[in-house]
Each structure stands twice: as C-alpha cells, then as structure tokens.
Amino acid sequence: MVSLEKVGGIGRIEPGGEMTTKRVTRVATIAGPVGALLAALLIPAGVAHADQTDQDFTTFLQSHGVSLGSPAMTLKAAHAMCQDLDAGYTEKDEVDQLTGADRMNQPQAQMFVGAATADYCPEHHPASKPKGK
Template identity: 30%
Template structure:
C-alpha cells in the first residue's frame, strides 16, 4: 500500500482496535435502570401482581405478556392459550384467563373482544 492510501479491507489490527473501542464504550455506557420501563409495562406488571400471578422478574412477566400476543398473531384462540398457561404454570383457570386478558389489554388490544 502506498503512503496515504486507505485500505478498504479491515486488517486484524483495525478489527482488534474496533473491538477494544466497542468494549470501552460498552463499559462506559450506563446500564438502563429497571425504572425506565414504560407506563404500559408497569401497569401490566402491577395488574398481574394484584391477582397473585408471580413471575421471576417484571421482565419475565412482560415477555410472557408479549408471548400471548405472538400466539394470537399465529391464530390461536384465547381459550387454547389459557389452557397452555395453566398446564405450564400453577395458575388456575381464573388467573390464566386474567393473564390472557391483561396481556391483550396491555400489548395487543386489537384482539379485545375476539
């Protein structure tokens, strides 16, 4: 390579430098606090807790709520999803149904009334 010419192909030295920079930036960036969850997530977590539905973490509850919507997007019926929830947890029919309803209200209101 001629002096002053820039190579379009990254060298291993360039890649190592980039990796170090990314690592340093990642360490310097503050972690996003749990308090940054939006109002919908907070309301959803509070609603399921109010009915005694426990999850390992608020994030786990939020993910499960979104999974309900994913199942509905695939064409499953709410009653079938509630049955799956009951068989994969210790929830009774009432709480499983409540969880489905809370998930729909929070994350996929397009399925209300269906």
C-alpha cells in the first residue's frame, strides 16, 4: 500500500511512486483567477446592498424619531433582535425589552421591531404588516 504524502508542499505521491505536480499546478492556475473573479463580482454587490439597506433602515427610523444612539448601535440592536427571534423570543419580548429600559415608548419600539424584521429577518416579519417602509 502506497501512502499519499505531500512532497515539498506541492504535489503528491501516486501509486507507482510518480509525483503529479502538473495537475496540481493546472488546477491552481485555473482556480486562482476564477475564484478571484467570482469574489470580485459577488462580494461588492452584497456589501453595496447591505450598505443601502442599513442606510434606508436608519434613515427611516430617524425620520420617525426612533434611535438607539448612533446608527451603528441601532444596526447592532436590529441584528441582535433577529438573533433573539431566531432563538425563540417573540416580537412582544423584543418590544418589552426596548421599552423596559425607557429607551423607547411602545409605538417607537413596535416601529423598530417591525422595520428590523422587514429589513433584516423577513422570516420573522408578520404577514399582517406591510413589508415596505
């Protein structure tokens, strides 16, 4: 039985003892540029979409007098709320938490939860509430 080992970090020993570096080199030559191209095409679009969603979310809330301090804190709270909902907490639990520390009144907290679920965790957004802001 011949074991497969790396030789100098490149290639491997095949049964029969011949090292196959051509195949490894060819795969690396093709995979490198293709992977870089895919990353360049896909990642900026996702980041741009996330940035626009974040901007729309914070602008909407600010225009209605709802804030948890800075936009960064508001976004962090929205994402944490979605994690809570994923873990089994209810929208009412989230509203209670937002109003319990006197950070928001009831209508503000409901608006925050509704906007956050619409933008960041639509699987938790009730069908009875409008999707758009």
